[in-house]
Amino acid sequence: xxxxxxxxGGRETVTVNRETSxxxxxxxxxxxxxxxxxxxxxxxxxxxxxxxxxxxRVVAVHRDPAKTTVGxxxxxxxxxxxxxxxxxxxxSRMQQAGVRHLIVLDSGxxxxxxxxxxxxxxxxxxxDEAITLLNAYVHYxxxxxxxxxxx
Numbered sequence: 001x002x003x004x005x006x007x008x009g010g011r012e013t014v015t016v017n018r019e020t021s022x023x024x025x026x027x028x029x030x031x032x033x034x035x036x037x038x039x040x041x042x043x044x045x046x047x048x049x050x051x052x053x054x055x056x057r058v059v060a061v062h063r064d065p066a067k068t069t070v071g072x073x074x075x076x077x078x079x080x081x082x083x084x085x086x087x088x089x090x091x092s093r094m095q096q097a098g099v100r101h102l103i104v105l106d107s108g109x110x111x112x113x114x115x116x117x118x119x120x121x122x123x124x125x126x127x128d129e130a131i132t133l134l135n136a137y138v139h140y141x142x143x144x145x146x147x148x149x150x151x
Contacts, residue, residue, distance in 0.1 A: 002122050004090055004104050005083040008112035015040045015110070016049060018071025022058050025049055025070050036101040038110055039074050045110050047074035050101060078103055083111050091119040 015038045016025050029037060029051070039047040049070045057073035058065055079097050081090045083106040094102055100116045 001086040001088060002126065003083065004081055004085050004087060004102075004114060005106075005111070007087055007114055007118055007122050008083070008104055011112065013038065013110065013112045016070050017041060018046065018069060018074070020070045021066055022049075022054060022063075022068045022070060022073060023065040026054060026065060034113075035115060036113060038103055038113055039070055040110065045078070045103065045105075047071070047076045048078060048101060048103060048113075049074045052100075080105050081114075082106070087119050087122045090114070091116075091123060094119065 014028060014032050014034060016028065018039055018041055020039075025037060029035065036048055036050040038045055039049055047070075053073050053075055054065075057063070058068055063073075079093065079099055080103045081093070083104055090102055094100070094116055102114050102119075103110065104112045104114060
């Protein structure tokens with residue numbers, strides 16, 4: 001079972017601070033092709049800013065993204081995981097909470113962020129490996145049972 005640490009690997013974790021404008025955060029998220037960014041304040045994790053936050057708390061209520069800061073509209077009820085947790089435990093937790101992004105911590109410090117898509121891909125990879133092994137097992141013919149062909 002893969003741990004979250006394996007899934008986040010060495011990829012860069014893009015963060016913003018509370019004073020970052022929503023417009024700048026959206027541009028950064030678009031450039032990096034990510035759906036959420038952790039919000040840090042003096043090195044401390046204080047929230048997460050997601051596409052849902054932008055739609056519900058900025059666009060839907062006609063706030064100006066250039067004048068609205070991430071700190072005003074970010075989510076602060078954080079769902080977090082430890083880098084040593086298995087991906088399936090995290091996937092289950094995310095599905096129960098109805099969230100698409102999970103902050104990953106290593107000894108209380110920000111280690112990364114994973115999306116539901118990341119965890120679903122890991123789940124598919126693991127299931128593919130299991131199917132391949134099961135197929136090999138089912139179709140295995142021991143050497144001493146192979147039919148002997150006489151010439």
